[in-house]
Amino acid sequence: xxxxxxxxxxxxxxxxxxxxxxxxxxxxxxxxxxxxxxxxxxxxxxxxxxxxxxxxxxxxxxxxxxxxxxxxxxxxxxxxxxxxxxxxxxxxxxxxxxxxxxxxxxxxxxxxxxxxxxxxxxxxxxxxxxxxxxxxxxxxxxxxxxxxxxxxxxxxxxxxxxxxxxxxxxxxxxxxxxxxxxxxxxxxxxxxxxxxxxxxxxxxxxxxxxxxxxxxxxxxxxxxxxx
Amino acid sequence: xxxxxxxxxxxxxxxxxxxxxxxxxxxxxxxxxxxxxxxxxxxxxxxxxxxxxxxxxxxxxxxxxxxxxxxxxxxxxxxxxxxxxxxxxxxxxxxxxxxxxxxxxxxxxxxxxxxxxxxxxxxxxxxxxxxxxxxxxxxxxxxxxxxxxxxxxxxxxxxxxxxxxxxxxxxxxxxxxxxxxxxxxxxxxxxxxxxxx
Numbered sequence: 001x002x003x004x005x006x007x008x009x010x011x012x013x014x015x016x017x018x019x020x021x022x023x024x025x026x027x028x029x030x031x032x033x034x035x036x037x038x039x040x041x042x043x044x045x046x047x048x049x050x051x052x053x054x055x056x057x058x059x060x061x062x063x064x065x066x067x068x069x070x071x072x073x074x075x076x077x078x079x080x081x082x083x084x085x086x087x088x089x090x091x092x093x094x095x096x097x098x099x100x101x102x103x104x105x106x107x108x109x110x111x112x113x114x115x116x117x118x119x120x121x122x123x124x125x126x127x128x129x130x131x132x133x134x135x136x137x138x139x140x141x142x143x144x145x146x147x148x149x150x151x152x153x154x155x156x157x158x159x160x161x162x163x164x165x166x167x168x169x170x171x172x173x174x175x176x177x178x179x180x181x182x183x184x185x186x187x188x189x190x191x192x193x194x195x196x197x198x199x200x201x202x203x204x205x206x207x208x209x210x211x212x213x214x215x216x217x218x219x220x221x222x223x224x225x226x227x
Numbered sequence: 228x229x230x231x232x233x234x235x236x237x238x239x240x241x242x243x244x245x246x247x248x249x250x251x252x253x254x255x256x257x258x259x260x261x262x263x264x265x266x267x268x269x270x271x272x273x274x275x276x277x278x279x280x281x282x283x284x285x286x287x288x289x290x291x292x293x294x295x296x297x298x299x300x301x302x303x304x305x306x307x308x309x310x311x312x313x314x315x316x317x318x319x320x321x322x323x324x325x326x327x328x329x330x331x332x333x334x335x336x337x338x339x340x341x342x343x344x345x346x347x348x349x350x351x352x353x354x355x356x357x358x359x360x361x362x363x364x365x366x367x368x369x370x371x372x373x374x375x376x377x378x379x380x381x382x383x384x385x386x387x388x389x390x391x392x393x394x395x396x397x398x399x400x401x402x403x404x405x406x407x408x409x410x411x412x413x414x415x416x417x418x419x420x421x422x423x424x
Binding site: 014015018019021022025026029032033036037042046047050051053054057058061062065066076077080081083084087088091092095096099 | 246247250251254257258261262264265266268269286290293294297298300301304305308402405406408409412413415416417420421423424
C-alpha cells in the first residue's frame with residue numbers, strides 16, 4: 001500500500017510542485033505587469049512580450065498545477081490538449097488575420113468617400129460628403145493622333161470632364177506633369193481604351209495637369225473653380 | 228488483500244476515466260473562450276469615439292484579481308493533496324481559503340462591472356464594451372458555478388468526511404479551478420495589460 005501511495009503522489013504532484021508552480025506564476029505575472037506599468041518599451045514589441053509571458057505561464061501551470069503528462073498512459077489528454085491548442089490557433093489567428101485584412105482593404109473613411117463620390121451622395125444626415133449633388137456642365141476633350149483638343153479647360157466645381165479616345169490605341173492618362181506625378185480627387189491615373197471615353201466628376205478645386213506618360217505630346221490642364 | 232487491491236485498482240480506473248471525460252469538457256470550454264478572445268481581439272478598438280480600455284480599466288485592480296485567483300489555484304492544489312492524505316481538517320482549511328479567495332475575486336469583478344455600468348459604460352455602449360463584458364462575464368460565471376460546486380462539496384465533506392468518491396470530486400473541482408486561473412492569465416494579458424501597453 002505504501003508503495004502505491006508514493007506512486008500516486010508522483011502522478012498527481014506534490015506540495016513541492018505546487019510551490020514551484022506558484023512562485024514561477026508569480027514571477028511571470030509580475031514581470032509583464034512591471035513592463036507595462038513602467039512603459040519599459042512599447043508597441044508591438046511589448047504586446048508580443050506580454051503574450052509570450054502569458055503563454056509561458058500557461059505552460060507552467062499546465063505542468064505544475066494540472067500535472068498534464070503525469071497521468072496514466074497512453075496520454076490521451078495531452079493529445080486532446082494539443083489538438084485543442086491547434087484549433088485555437090486556427091480560430092483566433094484566422095479571425096484576427098481576416099478581420100485585419102477586411103479593415104485594411106475597406107478602411108471605413110476611404111470607403112465612405114469613394115461610395116459617396118461614385119453614387120453622388122452629396123450629404124448624409126446634414127453633413128456634406130464633398131461629392132457633387134448634380135452635374136452642371138460637361139466638358140469634352142478629344143484625343144486624336146496623340147493630341148488633345150482642347151488642351152486647356154476651365155470649369156466650375158461639379159462639372160464633368162470627358163476624354164474621348166479616337167486613336168487606335170488605348171491611352172493611360174496620369175495626373176500631374178511628366179516629371180512629377182500627382183493625383184486628382186484620390187485618382188492617380190486612369191485608362192481610356194480605344195474608341196471609348198472616360199468621364200470624371202470635377203469635385204476638387206484648383207489647377208491640375210494631366211498627361212500620357214508614354215506619349216509626351218499628350219499633355220493638358222484643367223482649372224476648377226467654385227461656382 | 229487481493230480483493231482490496233482489485234478494489235483500489237477499479238477506483239483508480241474510474242478516477243482516470245472521470246478525469247479524462249472532464250478534461251474533454253474543459254477543452255471544449257477552452258474553445259468557447261478562444262472564440263470570445265478572438266471576438267474581443269477584433270472588436271477591442273471599436274469604441275465609436277468613446278473611452279478606450281486605458282481610460283476605463285484599472286491596472287492595480289486587475290493585478291489584485293490576478294494574484295487572488297493565482298493564490299486560490301495554489302491553495303486548491305494543496306487542498307487536493309490533503310484530500311489524498313485523507314485529512315478532513317486540512318481539506319476544509321485549504322478549500323475554505325480557496326472559496327473565500329474565489330468569492331473576493333468575484334466581489335472585485337462585480338464591483339468593477341457595477342462601477343462601469345454606473346458611469347454609463349454598459350454592454351450596449353459599443354462593440355468594445357460588449358465583447359469585454361461577454362468575455363470577462365463568461366469567466367465570472369464559471370467562477371460562480373465553481374464556487375457553488377465547491378460550497379456543495381465542502382458541505383458534504385463537513386457532514387460525511389472524506390471518502391474516495393469525494394477525493395475524485397475534489398480532483399475534478401481543482402482541475403476546473405486551475406483551468407479558470409489559466410483562462411484568467413489570458414484575460415489579464417489580452418484585456419488589461421494590453422489596454423495599457
